[in-house]
Amino acid sequence: MKIATFNVNGIKTRLAHLLRWLEREQPDVACLQELKALDEGFPERELRDAGYGALWKGQRSWNGVAILARGTDPLEIRRELPGDAADEQSRYLEAAVNGLVVGCLYLPNGNPQPGPKFDYKLAWFERLIAHAATLVDSPHPVILCGDYNVVPTDFDIYNPRSWRKDALLQPETRDCYARLLAQGWTDSLRHVHPDEAVFTFWDYFRQHWEHNSGLRIDHLLLNRKLAPSLKAAGVDRWVRGEQKASDHAPTWVELDLDRLTAPSPKRKI
DNA sequence: ATGTCCCCACCTTGGGGA
Numbered sequence: 001m002k003i004a005t006f007n008v009n010g011i012k013t014r015l016a017h018l019l020r021w022l023e024r025e026q027p028d029v030a031c032l033q034e035l036k037a038l039d040e041g042f043p044e045r046e047l048r049d050a051g052y053g054a055l056w057k058g059q060r061s062w063n064g065v066a067i068l069a070r071g072t073d074p075l076e077i078r079r080e081l082p083g084d085a086a087d088e089q090s091r092y093l094e095a096a097v098n099g100l101v102v103g104c105l106y107l108p109n110g111n112p113q114p115g116p117k118f119d120y121k122l123a124w125f126e127r128l129i130a131h132a133a134t135l136v137d138s139p140h141p142v143i144l145c146g147d148y149n150v151v152p153t154d155f156d157i158y159n160p161r162s163w164r165k166d167a168l169l170q171p172e173t174r175d176c177y178a179r180l181l182a183q184g185w186t187d188s189l190r191h192v193h194p195d196e197a198v199f200t201f202w203d204y205f206r207q208h209w210e211h212n213s214g215l216r217i218d219h220l221l222l223n224r225k226l227a228p229s230l231k232a233a234g235v236d237r238w239v240r241g242e243q244k245a246s247d248h249a250p251t252w253v254e255l256d257l258d259r260l261t262a263p264s265p266k267r268k269i
Numbered sequence: 270a271t272g273t274c275c276c277c278a279c280c281t282t283g284g285g286g287a
Contacts, residue, residue, distance in 0.1 A: 009287085010275055034287090036276060061276050062286070109287055203287085204273035247274080247287085
């Protein structure tokens with residue numbers, strides 16, 4: 001089972017890219033971020049024609065997340081991150097797909113830093129940490145994936161020098177991510193590629209894609225139940241190389257759900 | 270400070286966000 005996360009940077013502009021990628025890579029589940037469209041602007045029919053059922057949560061101009069499932073409809077669990085009823089931003093969706101719990105998130109960018117946007121980022125992160133604590137030891141397999149807007153370490157960026165003041169590299173941001181992982185989550189890409197620089201995002205400035213000056217900010221985290229199923233992980237870099245591409249590339253894991261450990265039976269003496 | 274690309278509105282340019 002292949003699960004992917006892809007910040008499309010505008011679903012309307014990127015629909016043809018998205019359809020080409022789905023056709024070629026056939027992910028079973030795809031979590032999308034930055035739809036930048038209202039609910040009524042979501043291309044439900046085109047995706048259904050491509051074989052995908054969908055859940056989505058749009059917003060005018062900014063944010064927006066969706067969960068796609070090949071050959072089935074994702075079963076909605078929640079449409080917002082708990083902890084702040086006043087939060088209007090469309091940044092979280094959670095659904096069940098074939099027994100797997102999938103959380104799709106778009107963590108706030110947080111720039112400029114310091115400032116109210118950075119405060120919002122850290123507050124949102126704390127809510128994510130609190131919610132994740134209820135999922136990490138779940139008897140169900142859980143994956144939390146999306147654009148975390150965190151470069152976890154200096155190894156996850158081409159060169160941190162010009163990014164030192166950026167919200168994505170701040171010690172507070174990294175501490176949140178470290179505390180999240182410390183609950184017991186597996187960072188799939190880093191687990192599969194411990195010694196390799198892996199990037200998922202190359203900004204549009206200064207020919208960063210052409211020079212492979214990237215960042216690793218799209219993450220797929222597995223809870224304890226799911227982690228033993230991790231078979232492979234990677235980045236579909238070819239999507240970033242297309243004309244008029246998103247600044248992110250689809251990032252994925254391959255899971256072998258047959259490896260899900262059954263609840264341990266009561267042992268007879 | 271800058272670079273580029275997205276979306277929307279004071280709607281075909283300019284501003285905000287990333």
